[in-house]
Amino acid sequence: MTNNTSDLLPVGAHALSADPRLAAAVRDFGRTYGYDYFDDATVRRTLAEHEAALRRLGRGGLVWAGSLATAVGIVWLIWAATGDPDSMPVAVAPPVVLLALALAAFVQVNLQGRRRLRHPFLEGYRHVLAAARAHGAPVSFVPAWLTGRGGAALDMAPLPSYGTPAGGRSTPVAPPPKPPEVEEYERIAEQGGWHDEAGWILVVAGAVGVGYAVVKDLPAAYASALLAALGIWTWIAGHRLGRRQRELSGEARRYLDELTRAQAAGAPVHELSPPLRKLLDTRL
Template sequence: MAVTGLLPVSGAALSRDPRLLASVRDVGTRPGIDFDYTDDAATAALLERHRRTVAAAEHGPLMWLGALLLVAAVVWPFAGSAMPAFDGRPELAYGPAGPLLVTAVACLTYVRRRWKRELLHPRLTGYRHVLGLARAHGVPVTHVPHWLVGRPLSGNRETVPVPVYGEVATLPTESASAQPVERVTPPVAVPDTPPVPAAVPAKPAAVAAYEAMADEGGWHDETGCLLLLAAIGGAAWAYSEENPAGYLAATLATAFALTTWLAGARQGRERQRLREAALEYVRTLTAAQSTGTPVPELSAPLRGLLEEEAARERG
């Protein structure tokens, strides 16, 4: 099962608390929405369709045109003043930069407004309210896709965040003795039996290790290159000064560089192994969610992994 099939919250989880279900139904019947957010298949199709629309609005041809015009507006005064053909003609050397800049700003402003308009589509706005209601009722939201709230992959600022509702008290559990015991003869055959909810899998140790080391590493290659450059410099100095100490320093720096690269390679292999274990864990959660089991909120490293894998699967 694809990792991207994991929904922020399933319809079964939204239906467990009748108060939450009523609120979700109310959101779905608002003017301009008319959507059942408890239908997992329809919700997944809705999110995928609007993800493409938002991406097209943000990274369409007009955005690239605006970026090129902006670069041209910045470069033109320097290039124009250096061209002999424009000597003594400031209207040609500097004048075009103004219209280019105005056009670039107009293009980028239009792209920004169109992108935000797509984010504020009534059904996406309604879904953000559903996620806020789920959190308020204590239902875990596995993750919030970065595009849904207008958050860049490398930042934390959200253009349209999930609304925050006041916390709702948990429903008291009714005791078994308070319910009358009735003997019901089970039917002979039950057509269209819903899938039996699967148990939420425990987090494997490999996944916990991946979460711990997700932000580690990344410096071995750079450090190894610096040590190798130091070794080359030491050898050159030893040759020019005829000093054997330089050769010794170069040998030590080379040995340290090789050791650093080997350590980085080992860490990379271990990270890849743990990454595969984390992906398998997310796939297991996705399978459990498809049977109606509420799954826990993903940690920050697993949310990042989910975003990376989703981008990779989309090509």
């Protein structure tokens, strides 16, 4: 089956049309910004284009140049600071200039990103999502890139406030039920990741303990072999967990595909859980 989980929209045209007040607001946004936000295919394609452009900007030449200049400038500055104190002002000047250029490059990237986020289509779509939430329409997720969310979880372009109270009319199409396998995936998706490290530590500790018992002829130290056994058990448990996560991730992707088709048919798609949202972001 073709994987189309990336086709899932934050909110579909059927949900936007279900409440006449919301539909009127979306039409007003469309006239203001010059786009038809009821056209799911166009909205999906345009969102993908803007997301790709922002990703290219985040991986572009300015970012690479700024990162390289930062690394070289820091190393150079540390080296210069260890030299003759009398000549230090002259020695540190070049790395300081290099770090200033790196900062200027990052500032430029940030400004370009902000300008891209202020594109009329994206401005209007943020208003659409805010209105949909205010009217009670199901918004499955808000893309982090759309609001410019960075590592500090601060939005450069947050959804605007919208004062209309909730109470929109629900759509008659029901979303697909969530299979038990998907619920299990949500429970265990974030588990693991530490089994390999813990297993190695336990095995090494057990081996050291056994070696100490042999060298020092201390029978009691042979009990440390239990640590090695525990480490092997940890590896096995981690392997089983990882295998189960991979099996269930296939079911979760199929469920996201069903949500995409149901959304196109008019079903409300409520906010996704963090594991499903992360799986959607991977776009595998």
